[in-house]
Amino acid sequence: MKRLGVNIDHIATLRNARGESHPDPVLAANYVISKGADSVTIHLREDRRHIRDIDAKKICSLKNILVNLEISINSKIVNYALKIKPTYVCIVPEKRKEVTTEGGLNLEDNFNKLKNVIIKFKKKNIRTSLFINPSIKDVKISKQLDVDCIEIHTGKISNLVKSNKNFSKEFNRIKKCAQFAKAYGIEVHAGHGLDYKTTKILKKINEIVEFNIGHFIIGESVFDGMSKIIKNFKKILKS
Numbered sequence: 246m247k248r249l250g251v252n253i254d255h256i257a258t259l260r261n262a263r264g265e266s267h268p269d270p271v272l273a274a275n276y277v278i279s280k281g282a283d284s285v286t287i288h289l290r291e292d293r294r295h296i297r298d299i300d301a302k303k304i305c306s307l308k309n310i311l312v313n314l315e316i317s318i319n320s321k322i323v324n325y326a327l328k329i330k331p332t333y334v335c336i337v338p339e340k341r342k343e344v345t346t347e348g349g350l351n352l353e354d355n356f357n358k359l360k361n362v363i364i365k366f367k368k369k370n371i372r373t374s375l376f377i378n379p380s381i382k383d384v385k386i387s388k389q390l391d392v393d394c395i396e397i398h399t400g401k402i403s404n405l406v407k408s409n410k411n412f413s414k415e416f417n418r419i420k421k422c423a424q425f426a427k428a429y430g431i432e433v434h435a436g437h438g439l440d441y442k443t444t445k446i447l448k449k450i451n452e453i454v455e456f457n458i459g460h461f462i463i464g465e466s467v468f469d470g471m472s473k474i475i476k477n478f479k480k481i482l483k484s
């Protein structure tokens with residue numbers, strides 16, 4: 246069965262909007278696992294716009310929870326990640342002003358830095374992954390970097406599907422990369438912009454074994470969860 250990693254960054258976004266402690270991403274990490282998620286993904290951004298150092302530290306210290314920490318190659322973040330020891334690390338590109346991670350890493354420009362970072366995490370037995378665009382060239386470079394996994398950026402196919410455009414070329418590109426990577430012994434993951442429809446499409450690619458999904462899960466939970474909360478308040482107000 247394919248694994249589901251739930252990205253809980255936006256629980257922290259919601260908490261930070263009020264500057265208080267609710268909803269707590271640490272409780273959310275336990276909650277998503279108790280509801281069947283295989284792992285928890287958090288992104289410790291350089292501007293700390295959602296997950297903060299203390300959240301990441303507490304989440305990484307939770308018992309029996311597989312934590313996938315997304316980080317850039319910023320040396321301070323890398324050192325902090327090495328200290329708090331997540332189960333997995335996924336290296337992502339990061340621009341301060343972007344709303345979300347817009348594309349995969351530039352592996353060629355950052356080859357030496359990435360190599361050093363991967364070695365550091367491997368020495369600590371932390372599974373390494375690179376967030377890449379669906380390009381065979383990037384899969385080949387990932388092999389040279391000796392990374393354990395790649396996560397294919399699915400933002401483009403997600404946008405095509407959502408706008409009812411032809412996505413077959415992008416689908417085939419992702420499939421080819423996934424097959425290439427698997428043949429190289431690299432584990433393949435997918436993430437970004439996924440919803441029910443795009444996940445159903447991409448799960449047809451056998452080589453993809455893990456999906457990391459955030460925004461849609463948190464957004465859709467509003468609709469799937471609100472009825473219970475409204476009922477609770479109506480009960481309180483009635484008595």
Ligand code: PXP
Binds near residue numbers: 252288315457461
């Ligand atoms: N995977 C990676 C590497 C990410 O950086 C993100 C967040 O951009 C996700 C998965 C989750 O994306 P989304 O929130 O769009 O589901």
